[in-house]
Amino acid sequence: MIEKFKYYKSKDKLPSFNDVIDCSEKDKDKIEQIQIKYDGGNSIYGGLKHPDDWEIYKIKNCPGLIIIKNAFTSLGQRYWIKTLLNYTKDNPNNLLESKFCESARKNFFKAWSEEKDEQKQYALKKAMRWSTLGFHYNWTTKEYNEDYKNDFPRELNDLICTIANILGFQNYKSEAAIINFYYIGTTLAAHKDISEHCNSPLFSLSFGQSAIFLIGGENKDDDAIPILLNSGDIVVMSNESRFLYHAVPRIFETTKQSWNNFNEINHNCENFNENDLHDCMDEEKWKVFDKYLKDSRINVNVRQFKK
Numbered sequence: 001m002i003e004k005f006k007y008y009k010s011k012d013k014l015p016s017f018n019d020v021i022d023c024s025e026k027d028k029d030k031i032e033q034i035q036i037k038y039d040g041g042n043s044i045y046g047g048l049k050h051p052d053d054w055e056i057y058k059i060k061n062c063p064g065l066i067i068i069k070n071a072f073t074s075l076g077q078r079y080w081i082k083t084l085l086n087y088t089k090d091n092p093n094n095l096l097e098s099k100f101c102e103s104a105r106k107n108f109f110k111a112w113s114e115e116k117d118e119q120k121q122y123a124l125k126k127a128m129r130w131s132t133l134g135f136h137y138n139w140t141t142k143e144y145n146e147d148y149k150n151d152f153p154r155e156l157n158d159l160i161c162t163i164a165n166i167l168g169f170q171n172y173k174s175e176a177a178i179i180n181f182y183y184i185g186t187t188l189a190a191h192k193d194i195s196e197h198c199n200s201p202l203f204s205l206s207f208g209q210s211a212i213f214l215i216g217g218e219n220k221d222d223d224a225i226p227i228l229l230n231s232g233d234i235v236v237m238s239n240e241s242r243f244l245y246h247a248v249p250r251i252f253e254t255t256k257q258s259w260n261n262f263n264e265i266n267h268n269c270e271n272f273n274e275n276d277l278h279d280c281m282d283e284e285k286w287k288v289f290d291k292y293l294k295d296s297r298i299n300v301n302v303r304q305f306k307k
């Protein structure tokens with residue numbers, strides 16, 4: 001893991017993407033596509049594409065790890081990008097460096113979008129690295145604080161439960177989440193997510209620019225498998241893979257902005273707030289989000305905390 005992390009992180013020497021699993025034909029020996037049965041007929045919400053159109057892969061050398069490609073509609077992606085940025089509003093557990101003014105702490109995205117000075121705007125983006133939902137995580141004690149929580153956003157729980165049910169994970173409850181805000185040049189160091197008191201799968205959704213994700217083993221020294229994650233991809237760490245080391249060594253600009261492709265007939269967003277959807281469809285209003293996304297990736301990592 002450590003060697004691969006250094007290799008894919010490197011700024012001086014661009015890494016080769018030859019070994020990175022992107023779930024294309026070249027990876028056919030490393031992956032296995034799985035079929036699922038969806039019994040919900042034609043209806044699906046949450047900005048998800050119909051599950052018949054999802055491409056679901058298992059990684060042969062990493063049992064329990066599931067990668068879903070092509071899971072979100074364009075409008076669905078836009079809605080979740082806007083919503084995840086909005087969750088930072090009035091959130092008590094954000095990493096926004098304390099030197100920033102009260103208005104940025106209260107409403108990061110508003111402060112960022114209204115900042116005219118480019119350097120200050122970039123500094124604001126650099127200051128906002130994560131935000132937590134549900135049971136808030138304490139990064140110092142590495143524990144969830146049972147007395148420090150907010151209601152878990154209902155529509156995000158609905159989305160994760162829909163994905164969980166489709167994959168056959170019943171009775172899932174989203175209780176905590178970390179929203180990770182990355183920009184090109186940032187990384188997430190190798191870690192295991194072991195503060196949860198149950199072994200329910202971890203659901204990780206990616207939006208915006210692309211990333212290389214490394215899945216390792218039980219020890220930091222174990223080798224790691226590099227996987228490409230694009231906007232709209234879902235990673236599920238279940239069963240044997242749930243508590244393995246993983247990391248994000250690199251964020252890079254995507255060639256296909258799948259959140260901006262509006263040729264779809266069905267957006268599957270009927271359950272969302274109409275005004276918010278309207279904003280997502282209005283190209284003028286969307287410009288500020290595209291500006292934010294130009295060098296940024298947003299990941300939300302959802303967990304069940306209690307048994």
Ligand SMILES: O=C(O)CCC(=O)C(=O)O
Pocket residue numbers: 178180188193204206211213246247248299301
């Ligand atoms: O950004 C990612 O894809 C992974 C995030 C992650 O591992 C975490 O939040 O624990």
Ligand SMILES: [Fe+2]
Pocket residue numbers: 191192193246301
């Ligand atoms: Fe993690």
